[in-house]
Amino acid sequence: MKKQVELPQGTLDVLVLQTLAAGPMHGYGIARWIEQVTDDALSLEEGTLYPALYRLEDRKLVKAEWGVTENQRRAKYYRLTAAGRKQLAAATAAWARLVQVVTQVLESRRPA
DSSP, rough: OOOOOOOOOHHHHHHHHHHHHSSOHHHHHHHHHHHHHHTTSSOOHHHHHHHHHHHHHHTSSSEEEEEEEESEEEEEEEEEEEHHHHHHHHHHEEEEHHHHHHHHHHHOOOOO
């Protein structure tokens, strides 16, 4: 079993937005996709994922509609809104910049 990664505050929202960038998905599907793509380094529990989805919906970054799953079960499907796409682009740029500057510090050698 791989070691789980702890997400910094606010990171889950960006991961959910990125997951939905490819198209609508229900909550269980979002959680499973993130687990798969991270090789199980991230495991999203309902108590973590659904508050994030509701928060994103309140902020008008995602929209939810009822649908039927491939198993013929009723589920809420979430999709990105135009505002969600804009937020995802901004967050992606901010993350790239953060990674760049943190990497600069971690890889630099301080003069003795």
